[in-house]
Each structure stands twice: as structure tokens, then as C-alpha cells.
Amino acid sequence: MTAPEPTDLVEEARKVFAGPIAFLKSAPDLKFLPDMAVNEVAFAGRSNVGKSSLLNALTGRNGLARTSNTPGRTQELNFFDVGDPLRFRLVDMPGYGYAKAPKDMVRKWRFLVNDYLRGRAKLKRTLVLIDSRHGIKDVDTDILDMLDAAAVSYRIVLTKADKVKASELAAVRKATAEAIRKRPAAHPDIIATSSDKGMGIAELRAAVLESVTQG
Ligand SMILES: Nc1nc2c(ncn2[C@@H]2O[C@H](COP(=O)(O)OP(=O)(O)OP(=O)(O)O)[C@@H](O)[C@H]2O)c(=O)[nH]1
Numbered sequence: 001m002t003a004p005e006p007t008d009l010v011e012e013a014r015k016v017f018a019g020p021i022a023f024l025k026s027a028p029d030l031k032f033l034p035d036m037a038v039n040e041v042a043f044a045g046r047s048n049v050g051k052s053s054l055l056n057a058l059t060g061r062n063g064l065a066r067t068s069n070t071p072g073r074t075q076e077l078n079f080f081d082v083g084d085p086l087r088f089r090l091v092d093m094p095g096y097g098y099a100k101a102p103k104d105m106v107r108k109w110r111f112l113v114n115d116y117l118r119g120r121a122k123l124k125r126t127l128v129l130i131d132s133r134h135g136i137k138d139v140d141t142d143i144l145d146m147l148d149a150a151a152v153s154y155r156i157v158l159t160k161a162d163k164v165k166a167s168e169l170a171a172v173r174k175a176t177a178e179a180i181r182k183r184p185a186a187h188p189d190i191i192a193t194s195s196d197k198g199m200g201i202a203e204l205r206a207a208v209l210e211s212v213t214q215g
């Protein structure tokens with residue numbers, strides 16, 4: 001079989017994300033993880049970076065993942081089934097780096113997120129979301145270090161691109177590409193998105209589909 005042309009992949013991805021997608025379950029603890037029936041793609045990143053919003057934009061369904069102006073909205077691992085029959089799963093995760101959250105909760109989320117990311121055999125790729133206004137910060141570096149050390153494949157996705165000028169977006173994209181150049185588990189291509197404006201969404205759908213269809 002020959003590899004699909006990129007345009008075919010974008011069209012295929014559009015269809016998959018327009019089809020059946022349903023919330024499966026919330027896992028507050030590793031013992032509540034669902035069976036490993038299919039490949040998974042996880043959304044990681046700082047609290048309030050736009051993980052849940054991006055999941056909604058990808059699936060074209062606004063209320064699927066709960067979003068909020070207040071950091072710390074997502075507190076469990078939330079699994080979403082894509083396709084009927086089931087093709088793959090999307091996993092919305094609690095954010096990190098939320099200074100005002102109670103310390104014991106922060107610790108709980110960190111263990112949950114890290115253990116899931118490090119130990120999940122069906123996790124094909126982690127999308128690490130970075131705010132276009134800020135670029136990679138120290139809290140992000142910690143999770144990138146962990147993913148590199150555990151050899152978990154990840155890809156940087158810039159969020160809230162509508163909040164910066166085109167020149168600023170180009171600069172943050174360049175600085176981010178440079179920052180990940182020597183990171184072994186990082187995908188070299190960065191996708192800039194805006195969940196509000198729909199920017200980069202078709203490209204990200206194709207990237208997600210590509211990562212779950214390999215192996
Ligand atoms: N302008 C703009 N705002 C966005 C975008 N994406 C998310 N937001 C806003 O950012 C805030 C946080 O979004 P969420 O999707 O809840 O963020 P999260 O990363 O899931 O946050 P936690 O669950 O707390 O970790 C909300 O007020 C969103 O409306 C975007 O592309 N553009």
C-alpha cells in the first residue's frame with residue numbers, strides 16, 4: 001500500500017472528526033483507566049492553556065470537554081471515543097503549573113498525569129500545548145524533560161494564536177522550534193492553532209489521525 005497524500009489525509013481526518021465522538025469516562029485515579037482497546041492521543045499543558053477548548057475545536061463540539069476561564073477546570077483524565085466502530089481515543093488532562101491550586105491537589109494531578117504519560121502502552125502521541133503569548137516556560141520544560149526521558153513521542157501545539165500578531169507568532173514559533181531541536185522525543189513540526197478562530201485545526205486533525213494510524 002502506498003502512503004496517503006497529505007490532502008487525502010486532511011480529508012480523511014475531516015471525516016473522522018465529523019463522525020461519532022463520545023465521552024467515555026473520567027479517571028480520577030490510574031485504577032480507573034479504561035481498557036487499552038485502541039491507540040490514544042493525549043492533550044497536556046499548563047492550566048488554562050486551552051487543552052479542553054482545543055479538543056472541542058478538533059471535534060467541532062463545543063460542550064464535549066468542559067472549559068473555563070478559571071485555571072484548574074479539568075481535574076481528571078477524560079477519555080473520548082472517536083469513531084463507531086471505535087478508531088482511537090482522545091485524552092483531556094488536568095493542567096500543570098497552576099500556582100493557586102491546593103498543594104495536595106497539584107501533587108495528585110502531577111502523579112496522575114506523569115504516571116499515565118509514562119506508562120500507557122497505547123499512547124501514540126502527546127500534544128503539549130504552549131500558549132502563543134508566552135512560549136515554553138520552566139513548568140513546560142519539566143514535562144518535556146519527562147517525556148524525553150521516558151521516550152514518549154510528543155508534538156508542540158501553540159494555542160490562542162488569535163491573541164498575538166502574526167509577527168509575534170512567527171517569532172514564538174521560531175524560538176519554540178529552536179528550543180525543541182535537540183529533544184529526542186519531540187516532533188520537529190509545530191502547529192499553531194486558535195480554537196476560537198479555527199486556525200490550524202484541519203492540520204491538527206490530520207496530525208492526530210496520522211499518529212494513531214501508525215502501528
Ligand atoms: N482567545 C482564545 N481563547 C482561548 C482559546 N482557547 C482557549 N481559550 C480560553 O482559555 C481559557 C481556558 O481554556 P480551557 O480550554 O478550559 O483550558 P485548559 O487547558 O483545559 O485548562 P485546565 O483544564 O484548567 O487545565 C478559556 O477561557 C477559553 O475560552 C483560543 O484559541 N483563543
Ligand SMILES: [Mg+2]
Pocket residue numbers: 051052053066067073074092093
Ligand atoms: Mg481543561
